[in-house]
Amino acid sequence: MKINHPLLGPRDASEFVYLGDANLINRPNAKSETAAQEFYDYQYLRTNNPGEHKELWFHEQGDRSWLVVTRNTLTHEIKNVELARNIARARS
Amino acid sequence: MRYSGLKILKEAFSGHKGWAPVWRNPEPKSNYDFIIIGGGGHGLATAYYLASTFKKAQIAVLEKGWIGGGNVGRNTTIIRSNYLMHENEGFYEFALQLWEKQERDLNYNTMVSQRGIINLYHTDAQRDAFARRGNSMILNGADAVLLDAEGVKSKYPFLNFDNARFPIRGGLWQPRGGTVRHDAVAWGYARAADLRGVDIIQNCEVTGFDIKNGKCLGVQTTKGSIKAKKVGVSVAGSSSRVMAMAGMRLPIETHVLQAFVSEGLKPVIPGVLTYGAGHFYVSQSDKGGLVFGGDIDGYNSYAQRGNLPVVEDVAEGGVSLMPMIGKARLLRMWGGLIDMSMDGSPIIDKTQIDGLYFNGGWCYGGFKATPAAGYCFAQLLATDRPHETAKHFRFDRFERGRMIDEKGQGAQPNLH
Ligand SMILES: Cc1cc2nc3c(=O)[nH]c(=O)nc-3n(C[C@H](O)[C@H](O)[C@H](O)COP(=O)(O)OP(=O)(O)OC[C@H]3O[C@@H](n4cnc5c(N)ncnc54)[C@H](O)[C@@H]3O)c2cc1C
Numbered sequence: 001m002k003i004n005h006p007l008l009g010p011r012d013a014s015e016f017v018y019l020g021d022a023n024l025i026n027r028p029n030a031k032s033e034t035a036a037q038e039f040y041d042y043q044y045l046r047t048n049n050p051g052e053h054k055e056l057w058f059h060e061q062g063d064r065s066w067l068v069v070t071r072n073t074l075t076h077e078i079k080n081v082e083l084a085r086n087i088a089r090a091r092s
Numbered sequence: 093m094r095y096s097g098l099k100i101l102k103e104a105f106s107g108h109k110g111w112a113p114v115w116r117n118p119e120p121k122s123n124y125d126f127i128i129i130g131g132g133g134h135g136l137a138t139a140y141y142l143a144s145t146f147k148k149a150q151i152a153v154l155e156k157g158w159i160g161g162g163n164v165g166r167n168t169t170i171i172r173s174n175y176l177m178h179e180n181e182g183f184y185e186f187a188l189q190l191w192e193k194q195e196r197d198l199n200y201n202t203m204v205s206q207r208g209i210i211n212l213y214h215t216d217a218q219r220d221a222f223a224r225r226g227n228s229m230i231l232n233g234a235d236a237v238l239l240d241a242e243g244v245k246s247k248y249p250f251l252n253f254d255n256a257r258f259p260i261r262g263g264l265w266q267p268r269g270g271t272v273r274h275d276a277v278a279w280g281y282a283r284a285a286d287l288r289g290v291d292i293i294q295n296c297e298v299t300g301f302d303i304k305n306g307k308c309l310g311v312q313t314t315k316g317s318i319k320a321k322k323v324g325v326s327v328a329g330s331s332s333r334v335m336a337m338a339g340m341r342l343p344i345e346t347h348v349l350q351a352f353v354s355e356g357l358k359p360v361i362p363g364v365l366t367y368g369a370g371h372f373y374v375s376q377s378d379k380g381g382l383v384f385g386g387d388i389d390g391y392n393s394y395a396q397r398g399n400l401p402v403v404e405d406v407a408e409g410g411v412s413l414m415p416m417i418g419k420a421r422l423l424r425m426w427g428g429l430i431d432m433s434m435d436g437s438p439i440i441d442k443t444q445i446d447g448l449y450f451n452g453g454w455c456y457g458g459f460k461a462t463p464a465a466g467y468c469f470a471q472l473l474a475t476d477r478p479h480e481t482a483k484h485f486r487f488d489r490f491e492r493g494r495m496i497d498e499k500g501q502g503a504q505p506n507l508h
Binding site: 001012013014018019020021040041043044045046047048049050051053055071073074075076 | 341391399401490491504
């Protein structure tokens with residue numbers, strides 16, 4: 001697999017470390033009344049459907065940025081790659 | 093039909109005309125007491141133990157493809173009970189004891205071969221961890237022997253003992269571990285279940301659940317809807333997508349694991365070996381092929397095929413452990429979907445939906461569990477009580493902070 005890094009261009013997937021579902025960006029608020037339940041959901045439960053999957057990859061052997069990769073888990077085809085920090089900033 | 097030496101002799105003298113198909117291919121009835129979804133090793137074993145031990149009832153196994161086409165026919169056939177945590181070890185030892193009597197139980201040659209498994213260690217810290225694990229195994233009734241380098245050398249003289257970076261210092265040996273002919277396990281349980289009246293329905297995909305007021309009343313399938321008092325899901329790598337049809341999210345990610353077989357060679361590897369300094373394990377099949385594998389590819393996948401970086405990694409591990417493997421040519425390689433759980437341990441439990449039960453999260457190690465997973469799941473389905481050795485494999489252990497995390501990796505499935 002090649003990941004088209006937004007800053008560095010196409011890089012081999014073996015330069016990256018995989019974390020998992022991009023939903024891990026959305027850390028719950030620890031002060032919320034239902035924090036325990038929300039953290040359980042966040043930490044342990046996954047939607048894990050076949051098909052399109054947004055996921056976090058870390059460019060460990062490169063510029064050490066976190067990417068959000070949109071990949072089809074049935075074909076391994078990569079549709080979109082974004083910098084995770086841009087997504088996180090746009091949300092907050 | 094019972095298999096025996098006498099039967100073979102009789103058939104030899106009568107032109108082998110008396111062999112019949114070993115299971116029927118029935119159409120589904122409209123109603124069952126128990127439906128098991130998934131005709132892999134676990135599903136078929138569950139049906140067998142339900143029919144033989146727990147309940148004389150109307151039972152069906154629904155399989156979307158053909159039985160044995162899933163992981164039960166794709167794995168590297170290793171059985172062992174060499175776990176550290178008490179929540180796991182008792183269960184896997186129960187499984188190993190069931191393997192030991194499986195052929196007699198099923199009247200079927202599943203080629204259970206207790207050729208021993210050795211986990212190699214390369215550092216002092218690894219030796220200490222293995223000593224501890226061995227003690228835990230012995231406490232749970234299993235067998236374990238800590239070997240030094242000489243002990244390993246007497247069995248495997250050809251290994252690369254003096255590797256400058258990762259010298260082999262010894263290994264943790266479980267003499268009762270070994271291998272089993274994987275698809276014979278599916279066929280053996282299928283035949284035994286069929287003989288006890290279980291309907292094995294192939295090419296029948298479950299496409300939905302019939303759930304009303306928090307109760308599961310049956311399933312929809314590509315062969316119509318079927319009612320059941322209780323439904324057990326045992327679909328390995330498809331766990332998340334099947335349970336999603338019941339509105340559940342699981343503590344599971346689906347990953348791909350690859351395996352490899354070399355051309356047939358003369359006997360060279362007497363048992364099962366795992367490398368402690370890289371991702372590589374190997375045994376030799378009775379046909380002579382070296383059967384080996386390594387790590388999962390490491391990212392979510394439903395593709396049933398892996399990628400090249402892991403192939404390279406496995407090949408590197410193999411060559412650094414036993415350089416002579418470099419001369420063997422690869423015959424086949426393939427991948428299978430595995431349901432990696434958040435702590436690397438399985439789940440055998442009721443769901444919050446009445447009448448719906450789940451067995452899954454077996455990661456890359458569920459083949460060795462097959463007989464016990466079947467037994468424990470059958471007991472849970474029949475009695476609503478977990479089997480003593482499986483009582484920790486619950487959905488709510490993550491919420492309660494009671495993870496069964498052999499490696500202490502945390503909620504990171506690709507590290508388990
Ligand atoms: C390459 C590889 C190597 C492995 N090596 C080992 C090993 O050495 N030792 C070990 O202990 N374990 C090993 N494993 C793990 C082991 O194979 C699995 O954990 C175990 O086989 C899973 O249980 P099963 O046999 O019931 O699964 P499967 O055989 O996969 O059965 C599940 C069945 O469910 C069916 N199904 C799915 N969805 C539906 C639906 N909607 N409706 C109807 N049916 C459905 C599938 O078609 C499939 O046949 C390995 C796995 C792989 C992939």
